[in-house]
Amino acid sequence: MGEIVLVRHGQANSSAQDEASYDRLSDLGHRQADWLGRWFADRGERFDLVLSGSLRRHRETAAGMGHADAQIDARLNEMDYFNLGRALEDGHGVPFPGPDDFAAHVPQVMRAWHAAEIRGDETFVEFEARVTGALIDAAEEGRRVLCVTSGGVIGMALRHILGLDPERMAHVLLPIRNSSVHRLLVRGEQMLLAEFNGTPHLDAHDRAHARTTY
Numbered sequence: 001m002g003e004i005v006l007v008r009h010g011q012a013n014s015s016a017q018d019e020a021s022y023d024r025l026s027d028l029g030h031r032q033a034d035w036l037g038r039w040f041a042d043r044g045e046r047f048d049l050v051l052s053g054s055l056r057r058h059r060e061t062a063a064g065m066g067h068a069d070a071q072i073d074a075r076l077n078e079m080d081y082f083n084l085g086r087a088l089e090d091g092h093g094v095p096f097p098g099p100d101d102f103a104a105h106v107p108q109v110m111r112a113w114h115a116a117e118i119r120g121d122e123t124f125v126e127f128e129a130r131v132t133g134a135l136i137d138a139a140e141e142g143r144r145v146l147c148v149t150s151g152g153v154i155g156m157a158l159r160h161i162l163g164l165d166p167e168r169m170a171h172v173l174l175p176i177r178n179s180s181v182h183r184l185l186v187r188g189e190q191m192l193l194a195e196f197n198g199t200p201h202l203d204a205h206d207r208a209h210a211r212t213t214y
Contacts, residue, residue, distance in 0.1 A: 033064025
């Protein structure tokens with residue numbers, strides 16, 4: 001079998017109101033990346049290929065894990081959620097949420113985006129196509145690939161594997177933690193979910209504060 005290991009970036013600037021301000025790791029985000037890289041190294045985990053989205057938070061996470069030379073694949077970039085949220089507000093009157101209000105907001109965005117009632121820089125279909133394309137290209141028997149990416153990409157990967165509708169996809173991506181690990185086993189043309197939202201590098205009692213989702 002092959003394996004694709006998806007890692008969500010470390011904590012970013014969660015107080016941001018736009019993508020440009022959000023796209024950098026916090027001090028905790030840098031520590032999360034370092035802890036995860038050390039955890040992989042301590043276990044002797046090696047990868048045949050390391051990929052990273054092109055966003056700053058992806059590249060900083062990969063570098064913090066010890067993979068500053070990761071190959072950039074922009075297909076691993078996050079959906080433009082800020083633009084989608086503004087489009088939902090403009091078209092449906094749903095205000096953009098604060099950090100604690102995303103549980104209700106994300107399913108609304110996914111439903112409207114999937115129905116082509118709103119769009120950001122790309123349509124839902126375009127986002128789905130690029131994410132699944134990246135997965136298919138990474139999937140290869142006998143090869144281990146690490147992908148540093150974002151929660152929405154991981155949610156879309158699970159939609160592809162598990163056949164989730166947009167609302168269930170939203171419910172899956174909401175609890176995804178910063179620097180979490182998600183493992184997909186590759187068997188021929190099939191991808192099997194083997195681990196979801198693992199944070200073993202944060203298991204220690206004194207790292208409970210580091211188990212963040214935003």
